[in-house]
Amino acid sequence: MKKMLPVEELARDERFVRSEITDRIADPRNDRIAERNLGSARLEPDRPAALDRSRSLMHGIFMGEIQALEGAGRTCFDFDDDEVPFALKLDMARQCWDESRHVEISVKLGEHMGTEIGEYAEQTFLYQAACNPDAVLRLTGVNRALEGLAIDVFNTMKEFGEASGDPVLAACEDWMLADEVTHVKMGSDWLRRMTADDPERRERALEFQRVVDKLFSIGGFRGEGDESPIQLARRFRELAGFSDAELDEIAEISEEAAADSRAASG
Amino acid sequence: MIELRPETFTLVQFDADEVRRIAKEAAARAGVTDAVVEIDEELPQPITAFVAGVVEGRGQIWMSGGNLEDARNPAQLHVDNAEVELTAAMLRVRDRLQPGFAAAPDESELSDRDRAAWETWAYGRCARLGLAVREQRSRYALRLFQGFTDVTDAAFERLWAADELTWDDLVKIGDDTAAVDPRPPVAANRVATRQASIKERAASG
16 A cells, blocks of 8 residues: 555545645635625624534534544554554544544534535645655644634534534534544644654744645634634643643634735735 | 626636526526626635625626635635526515515624524525535525534424524524524624624625
């Protein structure tokens, strides 16, 4: 089996269509939307287009779970035992178990909301963050940046379920959110252990995380303002081991990403 | 006459002739002979919405480009979705032209609860016309705006299968689901007008 599998070789059947995030950014409609006052972008039941925005986000979660499964799975296989501790691989294998369950739950939630598998385009930047050849950088990309984003997304979706009175959505998201907190904590713990004697590598890893966090905040997608559909879930991130300073930095990165987007659209 | 606006699309890769053809077929299915259809091509998936009013006997449909867009291939037309969405909008125009809907408020004053019921009925009729309607999406939409209760699910079955209803029927269904909706009053009796607000914001933008 091939190590370091490139994103182009991920297994997908004919239901899935990929779109490049660059195409999304270059869409000429973005500038027009930026000029219009469509109100808060927060995902709430009484916001415009809540129905299809929630369905689209749910499909994005489903795709993200597949890619998180693939990312964690690759980490089990891509590195030899002299490169990463066996116990780390075991943690990644346990995470695969969680992610597999999340994929199944997300499929069911998609059905619940009337969404077909593959109804929305797949973007692969989550998996691409999981392709770093340095195991520590990959760990920060996947378990701290990607899984951190998952905390924000699940919390947003859980709150949407609660606000709309959907007991199925709220309960499922709450259960998956609990798993994500453990995944992030795993990443934080292994980052500390594997770089205990190598501060330079730790700094490289944290810098990589900052890059990935900015990518995940692109266009103001994730942040703390009204323009962000995904809200930074500070409380749950604290439980996962993020310090206040780290949370402030992610909020700042998100704000920078939103400002970059505003500047790009003139 | 069925008139399409804009005459050509510049931000999305929709073939205006094809959209015009689909709109005319939708009007024929619904029995509407005179309407203007404005497609707001600035709005992408998943920002979906439509309004279907009548002014001096002529249908006035405004629809987000997102309703016609292929969510897998941005800016491309999704023919099946376009057929469903335009037919549903035309059916709602047709309803407004019936005596039983004389008391229906303007689109800008329609509550989310009542709009959801009306759209469910329209999509149900689309399904019986043989169009590729996503029934579960409609069920979820009705639950979202009328509550996740057994009463709402029963209301869905009635709306989905109904051939003829009046505005009073839709209001009664909304009242019945509101009576058992466990959500706080603000959510349960929401009167915000999502579709209309997108359209008005578009106009003021």
